Amino acid sequence: MSTPNAPTAICPFSGAAVPAAEAAEAPQVAPAATNGAGVAAPVADWVTIPDLYTNPFPIYQRMRSESPVHWVPAVNRYMVTSYAACHEIEQDEARFSADEKNSLMKRSMGHSMLRKDNPEHQVDRDSYGATLRPGTIKKHWNEIFAANHEKYLGELLAKGPGADFVWDYAAPYTAENLRLICGFHNSTQEDLQRWSQTLIDGTGNYADDPEIWAKAAVSSAEVDAAIDEMLPVLAKKPDHSLLSGLASMPIPLEAIRANLKMTIGGGLNEPRDVLATTVWALLKNPEQLEAVRNDPKLHAVAFEESVRWVAPIGMYPRETTQDGVLEGVHLAAGSRLGVVLGAANRDPKVFEDPEAFNIFRPKKPHLGFGGGVHFCAGTWIARAQVAQIAMPALFDRIPDLRLDPSAASVDAGWVFRGMTKMPVTWG
Amino acid sequence: MPTITFTQSTGEAAEITVEEGTSLMRAAVTNGIEGIVGECGGQAMCATCHIYVRPEFAGQLPEVSDDEDEMLDCTTAERTHASRLGCQIKMSGPLANIVVDVPSDQV
Ligand code: HEM
Numbered sequence: 001m002s003t004p005n006a007p008t009a010i011c012p013f014s015g016a017a018v019p020a021a022e023a024a025e026a027p028q029v030a031p032a033a034t035n036g037a038g039v040a041a042p043v044a045d046w047v048t049i050p051d052l053y054t055n056p057f058p059i060y061q062r063m064r065s066e067s068p069v070h071w072v073p074a075v076n077r078y079m080v081t082s083y084a085a086c087h088e089i090e091q092d093e094a095r096f097s098a099d100e101k102n103s104l105m106k107r108s109m110g111h112s113m114l115r116k117d118n119p120e121h122q123v124d125r126d127s128y129g130a131t132l133r134p135g136t137i138k139k140h141w142n143e144i145f146a147a148n149h150e151k152y153l154g155e156l157l158a159k160g161p162g163a164d165f166v167w168d169y170a171a172p173y174t175a176e177n178l179r180l181i182c183g184f185h186n187s188t189q190e191d192l193q194r195w196s197q198t199l200i201d202g203t204g205n206y207a208d209d210p211e212i213w214a215k216a217a218v219s220s221a222e223v224d225a226a227i228d229e230m231l232p233v234l235a236k237k238p239d240h241s242l243l244s245g246l247a248s249m250p251i252p253l254e255a256i257r258a259n260l261k262m263t264i265g266g267g268l269n270e271p272r273d274v275l276a277t278t279v280w281a282l283l284k285n286p287e288q289l290e291a292v293r294n295d296p297k298l299h300a301v302a303f304e305e306s307v308r309w310v311a312p313i314g315m316y317p318r319e320t321t322q323d324g325v326l327e328g329v330h331l332a333a334g335s336r337l338g339v340v341l342g343a344a345n346r347d348p349k350v351f352e353d354p355e356a357f358n359i360f361r362p363k364k365p366h367l368g369f370g371g372g373v374h375f376c377a378g379t380w381i382a383r384a385q386v387a388q389i390a391m392p393a394l395f396d397r398i399p400d401l402r403l404d405p406s407a408a409s410v411d412a413g414w415v416f417r418g419m420t421k422m423p424v425t426w427g
Numbered sequence: 428m429p430t431i432t433f434t435q436s437t438g439e440a441a442e443i444t445v446e447e448g449t450s451l452m453r454a455a456v457t458n459g460i461e462g463i464v465g466e467c468g469g470q471a472m473c474a475t476c477h478i479y480v481r482p483e484f485a486g487q488l489p490e491v492s493d494d495e496d497e498m499l500d501c502t503t504a505e506r507t508h509a510s511r512l513g514c515q516i517k518m519s520g521p522l523a524n525i526v527v528d529v530p531s532d533q534v
């Protein structure tokens with residue numbers, strides 16, 4: 001299965017990562033030193049996409065220690081790596097717009113709420129109603145997540161030791177949850193996984209590979225057809241899903257389609273990856289796992305520490321609306337930025353011993369769910385399905401779960417980062 | 428202009444002056460008040476702007492909406508009768524000189 005993190009065609013949510021050749025063709029020149037209005041961003045020409053993909057964290061360490069903002073030719077963007085600078089961007093949508101020009105995400109998925117600024121963004125965001133909110137999760141989704149979990153944990157057990165934690169369990173479980181949250185009663189979890197991956201690949205298709213566009217277009221058409229079929233059904237027989245709420249709302253079909261495609265792209269990988277990363281980290285830190293076993297409240301703490309430690313969305317894009325200074329660095333109007341949450345969440349100015357996974361660290365707010373008006377709409381859904389439902393049941397049912405000593409796990413990616421391979425064993 | 432006083436659990440208090448219409452969360456974040464995070468920018472989605480409103484101001488507050496109510500169940504520090512989300516309270520005449528307590532934990 002192709003991963004969302006493949007070095008050549010990258011992100012969805014970020015719109016990052018241009019292959020080096022293309023970056024050279026369309027250079028966006030870093031500004032020369034400016035008079036008083038901040039210093040010019042240093043150029044990080046030593047940063048390469050394959051290195052970021054393998055392990056971005058040493059790169060982020062060096063970048064953060066040099067400057068909060070760099071111009072990175074390989075990515076064709078400024079990369080913002082300090083906590084303070086990322087936080088400033090999140091809290092100021094007037095200066096830092098989400099409505100990026102020439103966005104591949106818009107081409108692949110349509111113009112969703114994630115690429116709109118307020119007031120337009122808020123209309124779309126409000127159209128999601130109460131579906132993703134804690135009240136509905138408690139009253140409705142938790143029971144469904146628990147049943148789905150039972151099923152896919154059963155499939156992992158049936159597959160036997162050596163099964164892959166990500167592809168035989170975390171992926172189908174989170175895909176099935178998302179299918180029901182969206183209201184695709186006419187589709188399968190496999191459809192959701194295929195749509196998600198191909199639409200994401202389109203969003204990262206900087207190389208303009210026609211085959212990737214073709215696959216994204218097929219998925220896009222399939223999603224449109226599935227939505228068209230479900231809306232009238234759900235209008236007659238409503239449930240708690242997103243499409244059901246949207247069926248009775250005066251909102252353009254075009255917006256419904258784009259928002260659903262964005263949610264399919266953004267609501268599957270992240271819970272899948274955080275589930276695998278958290279369990280991987282606990283299995284590698286037995287004293288922390290032991291603490292979690294003895295105190296079920298710590299599942300939520302471990303989840304949150306995992307989102308800090310390896311932000312599942314490592315970077316997302318913004319564009320400056322005006323000339324200005326960010327943490328002392330000058331940025332011209334129209335500059336393309338990458339807000340590098342993966343780096344901000346390991347900023348030693350905020351987190352002590354930031355490279356370590358440590359559920360006992362003093363609690364501080366991380367930026368893994370973003371912030372400001374685009375703060376992740378699925379935060380509580382992710383917390384519920386991973387920390388509340390999956391993790392406790394998993395360690396209860398497979399108390400001796402271990403990483404397979406005969407086959408190494410692989411963690412990879414930077415725009416999206418997670419486990420791409422995680423063979424496990426027990427018994 | 429109206430003022431807001433944020434009192435920390437240490438007893439330390441900060442009085443800030445704000446425009447009418449500003450939310451308590453925005454006022455706190457803009458003025459760097461310790462202990463108010465406001466992650467979601469006021470979407471009533473994160474519960475990191477939790478505050479306790481002193482009883483003498485309770486009668487002047489807007490009603491708690493369903494969204495705010497369910498989010499108050501998700502606060503890190505204990506929810507009490509005085510609990511509100513700072514982002515859901517906008518400054519207006521009757522609230523001038525409001526005093527609120529900042530919880531010891533927000534995340
Ligand atoms: C641990 C899991 C997750 C993480 C770390 C995560 C992270 C994020 C981040 C960083 C953003 C903001 C991106 C930006 O500002 O450009 C975002 C937005 C969003 N996420 Fe999540 N996400 C997760 C799970 C989910 C799930 C399960 C869903 C859906 C069921 C979801 C739906 C959304 C939506 C709809 C937005 C757009 C919000 C807006 O534009 O107002 N997310 N997410």
Ligand code: FES
Nearest residue numbers: 467469471474514
């Ligand atoms: S700022 Fe997030 S709930 Fe108030």
